[in-house]
Amino acid sequence: MVGRLVSAAPLRSVALPSVGSSRVRWVGVGIAVLLALLLPVRLAPAQDAASGEAIYRAWCLECHGAEGRGDGPAAERMLPRPRDFVGARYQIRTTASGELPTDDDLMRVMRDGLPGTAMPGWPNLGDQEKRDVLAFVKSLSPFFERETPEVLQRSADPGGGADRAGAGREAYGTLECARCHGEHGRGDGRSAPTLEDWRGFPVRAADLSEPWLFNGGMGADAIHTRFLTGMDGTPMPSNQDALEAGVVTEEDLWNLAHYVAGLGPAKAPELEEVVRVERREQLPGGPADAAWDDLPSFYFPLVGQIVQAPRQFAPTVDGVWVKGVHDGAELALRIEWNDPSNSPDPGWQEWQDKIAAALYSDGAPIPAEPLPDLLGVQFPMTPPDGRARPYFLMGDRRKPVYLWLWHSRRGAVEGRATGLGTTEVVDSGAGLTASAEWEAGRWRVVFRRPLADDDDGVLSFSEGDPIPIAFFAWDGSSGETGTRGSISAWYFVGLQPPTSNAVFVAPLVAFLVTGGLGMFAVRRAQKSYRG
Ligand code: HEC
Ligand code: HEC
Incomplete structure (x- = not known):
């Protein structure tokens, strides 16, 4: 049999030393008895x-x-x-x-x-x-x-990391993990829209490419523990029976743990404030163009919009990855985020209805038909004055926002807003275009726009000056529409000039100081909400 279970060290081994005279031994026993009497009182006060x-x-x-x-x-x-x-x-x-x-x-x-x-x-x-x-x-x-719970005996991590991934991928197939988690682990398996917890509430198959959000911690050892213990009350099964029945071996489960650990980064992505937009001779083509591969990627967390009703406390989109490039005439931004459904999708209607029933009891019923996915990229309407940035929820009257609004079926338009729920479509004639691709639980949308805009009222992008940017995302299949969606704080895009870096860096440093306050504002607003 492959891989015998290594048993945990038994606690009984607190034996008296076997050497020395019997007098020493009895003194030892005396101390042990004393300690035993005192321990619960002095060293480990009882739980109260x-x-x-x-x-x-x-x-x-x-x-x-x-x-x-x-x-x-x-x-x-x-x-x-x-x-x-x-x-x-x-x-x-x-x-x-x-x-x-x-x-x-x-x-x-x-x-x-x-x-x-x-x-x-x-x-x-x-x-x-x-x-x-x-x-x-x-x-x-x-x-x-x-009952007194007992720790399940597990074998120790044999190591091997990425070398085990190939074999682990096979176990991922044998054990049908993709049925719930999807081929690439983004929670888009065919059973995903049907999953419920023990109380009948809809539950998402975890996105295995975002391990920093695992309930039980990241890394192969934690993941392996979840394989054996399962997550009671959710559809996440235990594989202990499969192991005991010989359907999988210890080796298989460790291979799988290392494979799953490799589906996402080894640590949580670091928060940077500025999307560095490199200057290249040529812009990449569509979302999957290999020319995007070697450009730096920036991660920005999104949180549910809970400041203004109707609110969204459990949003789908928890972050976006952004890459940018320009050629001196045109800017291209690729925004990437995970969303297990390519909405509108009738296959997720039941899920949408269940989410509506479980979460949206605060008025504003959601339409009963499949809704699209949407993304809003916000900028100030005009180049910022010093450190000023628009109000984080789509601006206000004094500082309106200029929007790139993308719709999963209709493509992109330009918009303008003076606060959440005030979005209007405008055509600045700036020539915004977008191309999008949804693949196995992930959207990639590429926006392109000329840097300059002849319309005086609309933002022109220029090299050197960092420009505030913020994101708003909606997952239609979870009933997200209007003010229900996820938002980010304000960050910046900085276009790299062709020459020295100094001009580029100095204003960035100034803006960085204020940038960190953005997420703080979102968090504070969330905390102060007690409605
Ligand atoms: C029947 C559906 C289903 C199957 C099959 C399934 N899972 Fe899950 N899994 C879930 C759900 C649902 C969750 C989220 C539970 C929660 O957080 O409430 C989850 C959570 C996880 C997590 C996150 C653990 C954590 O700490 O949050 C990992 C890792 C995972 N699954 C891996 C796997 C692997 C690998 C397989 C195949 C051996 C597998 N799952 C099979 C439904 C499934
Ligand atoms: C803001 C809401 C919130 C507060 C406050 C909160 N919890 Fe929880 N807690 C949750 C949610 C939600 C879950 C279930 C998450 C899930 O199912 O993945 C949970 C789960 C748990 C669990 C289960 C862990 C497991 O392994 O299943 C324990 C234990 C727990 N909470 C203890 C506490 C204690 C003790 C406090 C007070 C000190 C507390 N919680 C305060 C929201 C909260």
């Missing part, structure tokens, strides 16, 4: 469910509910919904499928949160406070009293 309850009421109730059923006042704006502590189906465990998590598992979730969901980490709570609140959480379910 009573003080945990106070912490729970202060920090957890809003989402997890007064009785811990995952139905707090804020819960209905979230997908996935907060955990139901009474039902006690836990996702991030080192224990077998169907079992409870260990205290260490729960402490880990308290420390790191569940990335990609509304569940935050709790750096404000000390270790003892975390233990206390967990003691209270556990007391909400009858199961913790009855």
Whole structure:
């Protein structure tokens, strides 16, 4: 049999030293007994469910509910919904499928949160406070009293990283991961639009190319743990049975873990403030042109628009990758983002209806027909004055925004807005064009526009001066339309001049200082919203 399980070191091995006289041995026993008596009191104070309850009421109730059923006042704006502590189906465990998590598992979730969901980490709570609140959480379910969770034995990572990817790709096929996660792992498998959690809420197959948003952490070891434990309460299965039945081997699962780890970057993308637009002799052609490959790529996170109703708390698009190039006469920007559906798609109608039922109870019903995907790229209407940037939600009366609006079936038009929901189409005659391609869960849209615009009122791009840029994305199949979508903060595009870099860098530095404040503004606006 390939790959025997390596058993965890048994705890029994706290034996007395076998050397020395019997007197020494008895002194040893005496100390051990004393320690045993003192330990629970002095070194590891018991978890205190009573003080945990106070912490729970202060920090957890809003989402997890007064009785811990995952139905707090804020819960209905979230997908996935907060955990139901009474039902006690836990996702991030080192224990077998169907079992409870260990205290260490729960402490880990308290420390790191569940990335990609509304569940935050709790750096404000000390270790003892975390233990206390967990003691209270556990007391909400009858199961913790009855069962003592045991860590599932796993073999150690044999290493090998990328060398295992080829074989791992095969296991990805054998185990039908693509059925849910899609061929390239972007959550676009054919079953994806039908997936539900145990309460019947729609649940996305994780986007395996964005591992920094995995609930249980990135890296092959964490991924391997999820393969064996599954994620209870969701369709993500455990492969423990397949392993025991010999359908897959230990080797296969490690190959697979390394393959999956390689589907995305090894660490979360770093946030930069400026899209550096290189100058080239020739602009690339369509979205898939190989000429894009060696241009630098910039990542910008997007968050749900929750400032102005109707809001979107659980948006599909969580970030865009941007590349830019110009030739002195024309600018080309390629915006890339993951979206498991090429909307409008009737195949996702059921999903759209379920999302509407689960999330959009705050008025403004969404149309019951398949909606398109949209992207808005925002700039100021005229070149910025000093550090001024338009209001982050599509500008205001004083500082309107100039928009590139792309529609998944109609292509691109230019627009103008003086605030969210005020978008109007304008034709500046600037000659904006777009070409788009959706492939296996990913949109790539290339916008092209001449740098100069003869119309005085509309932005001209010039080399050297960084120009504010922001993004707004809508996934039609999740009912995103109007003010429901994802937004970014303001960043910048900086066109590289043909000569020295100095002219280019100096204004950038000035703008960088203000750039970081953009995301802060979005976050603050989100935090201050308590509606
Ligand atoms: C802003 C909302 C929010 C708050 C506040 C919040 N949680 Fe959560 N929590 C969630 C959501 C949402 C999930 C489920 C995410 C998922 O299913 O992927 C969750 C899941 C959990 C889990 C389950 C982890 C697992 O492995 O399944 C635990 C434990 C937990 N929360 C503890 C707490 C505690 C303790 C507090 C208070 C200190 C707290 N949460 C506060 C939203 C919240
Ligand atoms: C029946 C559908 C389905 C199948 C088959 C499936 N998954 Fe998943 N998987 C999911 C869903 C749904 C989630 C998201 C669960 C959540 O976060 O609530 C998920 C989550 C994940 C995650 C993220 C873990 C984390 O920490 O957030 C990884 C990695 C993963 N799956 C890999 C795989 C691999 C590899 C396979 C094949 C062995 C596979 N899945 C098979 C539905 C599936």
